[in-house]
Amino acid sequence: MIIDLVLFATFIILLIFFAKLYSGFFTKVVTGEKNILTPVLSPLENLVYKFCNINGTEMSWKEYSFSLLIFNILGIVLIVIILLTQHILPLNQENFAALPFDLAFNTAVSFVTNTNWQNYSGETTMSYFSQMFALSVQNFLSASTGIAVAVALIRGITRKESEVIGNFWVDLTRVTLFILLPLSILFAIFLISQGVIQNILPYVQTISLEGINQTIPMGPVASQEAIKLLGTNGGGFFNANSSHPFENPTPLSNFIEAFSIFFLSTSLIFVFGNISKKYKDAYSILVAMLILFVLMLGANYLSEKFGNPQITSIIGDSAMEGKEMRFGIASTSLFSTVTTAASCGAVNAMHDSLTPIAGMITMLQMMLGEIIIGGVGAGFYGMILYVILSVFIAGLMIGRTPKYMGKKIEAPEMSFAVIAILLPSICILAFSAITLMIPSALESLSNPNSHGITQILYAFTSASANNGSAFAGLSGNTSYFNYALAFCMFVGRFGIIVLVLAIAGNLASKKIVPQDKGTLKSSGFMFIVLLICTILLTGALTFFPSLVLGPIVDHFTMIQIEQN
Numbered sequence: 001m002i003i004d005l006v007l008f009a010t011f012i013i014l015l016i017f018f019a020k021l022y023s024g025f026f027t028k029v030v031t032g033e034k035n036i037l038t039p040v041l042s043p044l045e046n047l048v049y050k051f052c053n054i055n056g057t058e059m060s061w062k063e064y065s066f067s068l069l070i071f072n073i074l075g076i077v078l079i080v081i082i083l084l085t086q087h088i089l090p091l092n093q094e095n096f097a098a099l100p101f102d103l104a105f106n107t108a109v110s111f112v113t114n115t116n117w118q119n120y121s122g123e124t125t126m127s128y129f130s131q132m133f134a135l136s137v138q139n140f141l142s143a144s145t146g147i148a149v150a151v152a153l154i155r156g157i158t159r160k161e162s163e164v165i166g167n168f169w170v171d172l173t174r175v176t177l178f179i180l181l182p183l184s185i186l187f188a189i190f191l192i193s194q195g196v197i198q199n200i201l202p203y204v205q206t207i208s209l210e211g212i213n214q215t216i217p218m219g220p221v222a223s224q225e226a227i228k229l230l231g232t233n234g235g236g237f238f239n240a241n242s243s244h245p246f247e248n249p250t251p252l253s254n255f256i257e258a259f260s261i262f263f264l265s266t267s268l269i270f271v272f273g274n275i276s277k278k279y280k281d282a283y284s285i286l287v288a289m290l291i292l293f294v295l296m297l298g299a300n301y302l303s304e305k306f307g308n309p310q311i312t313s314i315i316g317d318s319a320m321e322g323k324e325m326r327f328g329i330a331s332t333s334l335f336s337t338v339t340t341a342a343s344c345g346a347v348n349a350m351h352d353s354l355t356p357i358a359g360m361i362t363m364l365q366m367m368l369g370e371i372i373i374g375g376v377g378a379g380f381y382g383m384i385l386y387v388i389l390s391v392f393i394a395g396l397m398i399g400r401t402p403k404y405m406g407k408k409i410e411a412p413e414m415s416f417a418v419i420a421i422l423l424p425s426i427c428i429l430a431f432s433a434i435t436l437m438i439p440s441a442l443e444s445l446s447n448p449n450s451h452g453i454t455q456i457l458y459a460f461t462s463a464s465a466n467n468g469s470a471f472a473g474l475s476g477n478t479s480y481f482n483y484a485l486a487f488c489m490f491v492g493r494f495g496i497i498v499l500v501l502a503i504a505g506n507l508a509s510k511k512i513v514p515q516d517k518g519t520l521k522s523s524g525f526m527f528i529v530l531l532i533c534t535i536l537l538t539g540a541l542t543f544f545p546s547l548v549l550g551p552i553v554d555h556f557t558m559i560q561i562e563q564n
Contacts, residue, residue: 004329007255012294019267019270023273026268027271029175029179030147031275032170044177045173045174045178054169054173059167061156061502064167064168068148068149069498071141071168071172072112075108076105079138080108082129083099083134084098085098086098086099086126089127090129091127096127102483106119109486110485111134111138111139111235112142113490114142114146114375114378115234116139117345117489119481119485121238122237128220131224131237135235139224139233139235141176143232144171144176147268147377150381152166152501153380153381156507156508158405161510165508180231183264184226188223196247198221199220202218219237221237232264232375232378233344234344234346234467241346242335243348243350257346261339264376265374265377265380269285269286270286272285278523281405284527285387288383288528291532292532293337293372296365300361304333308355322353322354332349335347336349337361340365340469341365341374345469345470346469347469351469352472352473355558359554360454370465381496386421389418389538391404392414405522406514412502413506416503417499423464423499424465424488425543428464429542432457434484435460441456445473445474446473449557450549451550451554453550454550455473460484463488463492464489464491
């Protein structure tokens with residue numbers, strides 16, 4: 001166990017160190033300052049602006065939202081077209097057929113919203129063309145969109161009496177060219193060095209040691225794997241995702257993959273401090289996130305370490321079902337906690353095989369809005385929603401007008417924040433309840449009773465939170481699940497984004513009011529405690545009844561069977 005604790009501590013220390021180190025460059029990119037890559041990439045950036053007729057004029061929050069929505073809706077349309085016609089497009093050596101419309105639509109919405117929910121097996125469904133030009137491209141663009149929204153919110157918080165919050169097209173272009181592309185290239189090279197494949201060769205036909213004919217899939221995996229993790233996308237090239245040895249071959253690759261999921265989101269918090277010059281405020285947010293992460297990781301790890309008593313009484317401790325021996329319990333617990341704390345959804349083990357408590361932890365992190373470090377951009381602006389809620393509650397308790405960073409938090413901002421927090425919750429609970437009343441939908445379950453409820457609850461939680469991981473015992477490739485999950489993904493992504501941009505626009509237009517003695521400081525121990533309590537209480541009040549019906553009953557059923 002000591003070695004496992006050293007692994008966890010090393011992960012957190014390296015994450016903070018490198019995220020802080022990178023944040024200086026990150027800040028220069030999003031503020032438009034010259035940086036080390038300007039001589040190389042600036043000509044390409046200008047070419048993009050010229051070709052796309054982008055003038056760089058800053059936008060109001062409504063213009064920013066409109067541009068963002070149009071761009072992403074067009075992305076959905078383009079992916080659907082590619083998937084419906086992949087059988088006649090090039091780079092389809094295995095002659096895969098076109099996807100049915102409902103699956104193509106679900107997949108398109110999934111990748112555009114940064115969810116990457118997959119109701120298909122990549123190695124038996126997607127051509128190389130679809131993987132590279134539809135899915136991988138959106139891995140970059142959806143990540144850039146999330147970071148752009150976070151940067152726009154930072155501008156809204158830090159500017160005063162301004163009607164504009166930046167230019168969406170400029171933010172999207174700069175983040176893609178200067179942040180995501182260089183990091184993805186470096187990361188892909190590292191993955192190739194570890195054994196991740198990168199080719200466009202036909203699948204290999206071979207005979208196994210048992211004398212059975214076997215097909216070994218090939219493909220441009222490393223390039224997609226890199227942005228899948230850095231952009232907290234999560235969609236695997238293979239059905240087994242990051243538990244497949246062609247995606248995640250070694251313990252070192254596993255550690256770096258988990259690290260890369262959190263890297264940009266953590267760095268963005270330091271960027272917030274750099275731009276606002278309110279370093280204590282940024283660090284307080286980061287500390288709150290890390291405290292929650294350590295709590296969730298500890299609960300996940302201990303649950304998996306002591307395992308299912310029905311099995312551990314026979315073969316010893318740990319729950320190794322659905323896990324890779326090359327990773328073990330500690331690395332698997334770390335990865336599953338990281339991927340659901342962020343909006344990534346990549347998995348190096350089958351979450352349906354997690355113990356009930358560990359499965360509940362992964363689901364709870366998504367239910368809270370994936371604000372524990374979180375997805376690229378989405379984790380930051382999701383946490384700011386809770387910050388606004390926290391300062392409002394504190395203001396009510398002391399009878400003062402709530403303020404954050406010198407800006408008054410008034411009725412419009414509070415309304416937008418509450419609606420944004422509740423939107424995914426409504427989707428999760430409403431669609432889970434509806435699904436449980438549809439007999440044909442229940443046929444997709446592999447397990448009855450409480451675990452079946454957990455499978456449905458996890459699916460709609462993952463979709464609404466734009467995570468994409470799944471309890472794979474649910475067969476989701478049906479018309480009902482394809483359309484229902486697509487709706488939740490779209491609302492959970494763009495409903496929140498528009499409300500966040502509205503908050504950014506409102507805050508940007510406000511004056512900065514000097515703090516007085518009655519103003520709650522948005523940093524320090526008291527604020528961190530208030531923020532953590534607000535997050536946990538909100539999650540507990542919203543989801544505790546549904547968690548009781550699912551994983552909690554599942555846990556006590558497991559214990560009761562052992563006692564009998």
